[in-house]
Amino acid sequence: MSNTIYIEYNxxxxxxxxTSDILIAELGAIGFESFVENETGIQAYTQKEDWQADMLNEVGILSNPDFHITYEVKEIEQENWNATWEQNFKPITVGEVCEVRAPFHEKSNVTYDIVIEPKMSFGTGHHETTHMMLQFILDHDFKGKTVLDMGSGTGVLAILAEMRGAVSVDAIDIDNWCYLNAMENVERNHGKHIKVYEGDASLLKDQKYDVIIANINRNILLSDIPEYAKCLTEGGQLFLSGFYKEDIPLITEKCNEFGLRFEKNQEKNNWVAVKYVF
Structure with a gap:
């Protein structure tokens, strides 16, 4: 992995x-896998082997006259990623009892201290969707629960679920770098009941969970909701994020098809996190 080359769009x-949220959503849909938000815009990353010079032709917001977007492109090696995120990554606090920080940040006096080195993975808590999912975990009882974190990224949600009392957590991500990074972060936070897997919903056959957490994107969620329903125990909880407020009816309709009923949602800058119950 050390020689992997990424393409950075600034x-x-x-x-x-x-604009930033819309652009991130559109870039994620065409294969960009990591983003850093800053004071002037965003930096977006995709592996060079997946990159095509014309791939931005599919990003509609770039041609929208209501937004002004310019960009520069360069290659970046994976080992240079640390310097990039260290310049931008500040600790975040969720619900006053949970802090997500980097190894170089000083520890605060909080109940749940999570140390994350994100590298090229998604999930530092800065994005609205991750922040809301962390809040959902803080707001619910995870003691004694079996949990699935689907699209786990850095593993931050799986780590907090265990800290909140989950007895077994499976963390799954399709991206190899996320898989490796999550394993590092689980070890860094002394995770004892978290297993990390590389793959997709095909790994869920014959599995059962009390709680499923999935912070991915709308289209993948719509495809995977039937599998989530099969895996939930009676009375199980499904927490979904990675989509916009206007997508709630579509997601809810799919959930209803498989016996999952809407209970409540959070909203942050038009992003939402939604709770369903089986």
């Missing part, structure tokens, strides 16, 4: 919101 954006 986007300058006016206005910052909601």
């Amino acid at each position: 986007f300058r954006i006016t206005p910052l919101q909601p």
Whole structure:
């Protein structure tokens, strides 16, 4: 992995919101896997082997006259990633009792101290969807629960679920770098009941969970919801994020098809996190 080359796009954006969120969603849909938000816009990363010079042709917001977006492109080696995120990554606090920080940040006096080295993985808690999912975990009882963290990224949600009392957590991500990074972060946070897997929903056959957490994107969620329903125990809880407020009816309709009923949602800058019960 040390010689992996990434392509970095440095986007300058006016206005910052909601432009940044829309751009991140569209870039994620065409294969960009990591993002760093800054004061002038975002930096977006994709592996060079997956990159094509014309791939931004599919990003509709770039041609929208309501937004002003310019960008520069360069290659970046994976080992240079640390310097990039260290310049931008500040600790975040969720619910006043949980802090997500990097190894070089000083420890605060919080109940749940999570140390994350994200590298090229998604999930530091800075993005609205991760922040809301962390809040959902803090707001619910995980004691004695079996948990699935689908699309686990850095593993931050799986780590907090165990800290909140989960007795077994499976963390699954399709990306090899996320898989390796999550294993590092689980070890860094002394995880004892978290197993990390590389793969997709095909790994869920014959599995059962009390709680499923999935922070991915709308299309993957719509495809995977039937599998989630099969895996939930009676009375199980499903927490979903990675989509916008206007997508809730579509997601809810699919959940209802498989016996999952809407209970409540959070909203942050038009991103949402939604709870369903089986």
